[in-house]
Amino acid sequence: MNPASLAEAVVATLLLGSGVIVLIAALGLLRLPDFFLRMHAPALASTLGAWLATFASIVHFSHRGQGVALHVWLIIIVLSITAPVTTMVLARAALFRRRASDGAAQPGAGG
Amino acid sequence: MSLSLAISLTLLLYALAMAVGVLRVLRGPRAQDRVLALDFLYIVGMLMMLVLAIRCDSEMYFEGALLMVLLGFVGSLALAKFLLRGEVIE
Numbered sequence: 287m288n289p290a291s292l293a294e295a296v297v298a299t300l301l302l303g304s305g306v307i308v309l310i311a312a313l314g315l316l317r318l319p320d321f322f323l324r325m326h327a328p329a330l331a332s333t334l335g336a337w338l339a340t341f342a343s344i345v346h347f348s349h350r351g352q353g354v355a356l357h358v359w360l361i362i363i364v365l366s367i368t369a370p371v372t373t374m375v376l377a378r379a380a381l382f383r384r385r386a387s388d389g390a391a392q393p394g395a396g397g
Numbered sequence: 398m399s400l401s402l403a404i405s406l407t408l409l410l411y412a413l414a415m416a417v418g419v420l421r422v423l424r425g426p427r428a429q430d431r432v433l434a435l436d437f438l439y440i441v442g443m444l445m446m447l448v449l450a451i452r453c454d455s456e457m458y459f460e461g462a463l464l465m466v467l468l469g470f471v472g473s474l475a476l477a478k479f480l481l482r483g484e485v486i487e
Contacts, residue, residue, distance in 0.1 A: 316417050
């Protein structure tokens with residue numbers, strides 16, 4: 287197998303893996319019963335799905351251009367900084383809203 | 398040839414995932430479910446832009462994807478902070 291078709295095969299495999307992972311995340315987002323269970327699903331897309339797509343992009347542009355095209359790595363870095371912050375703030379908001387909505391009815395059942 | 402087929406298939410999978418996410422936005426019982434699904438839609442849109450960069454063989458999409466990550470972060474954070482303020486608007 288020559289290098290060109292090998293690189294293409296690697297890129298295709300990584301992309302398909304990313305697509306499958308993102309679809310699994312979406313199905314989890316749709317099917318999980320509770321909000322706090324549902325929060326786990328999009329993390330799959332923003333970690334493994336984004337990693338696979340970014341690796342595909344790095345392999346493709348490194349194979350096309352000159353040198354190693356590592357600037358796509360920035361997306362992973364920014365995503366891995368921002369995704370936990372969003373998740374944490376959203377979880378706190380959901381906790382707050384749940385306490386505010388049914389906290390008056392059953393005060394001992396917080397958390 | 399196999400690469401373009403894989404790219405089309407991946408875009409199809411992403412589009413399917415986005416449709417499922419839109420379903421969650423429409424169905425979501427409470428506002429935080431909708432915010433979560435919108436954040437997910439932003440991420441999938443960013444991934445779609447990365448795949449389009451490979452398809453069109455242009456690195457210009459990279460800046461768009463990076464911008465999309467940042468805008469999605471700011472948007473989700475603003476919505477979550479709005480939910481934290483306590484006024485329940487459903």
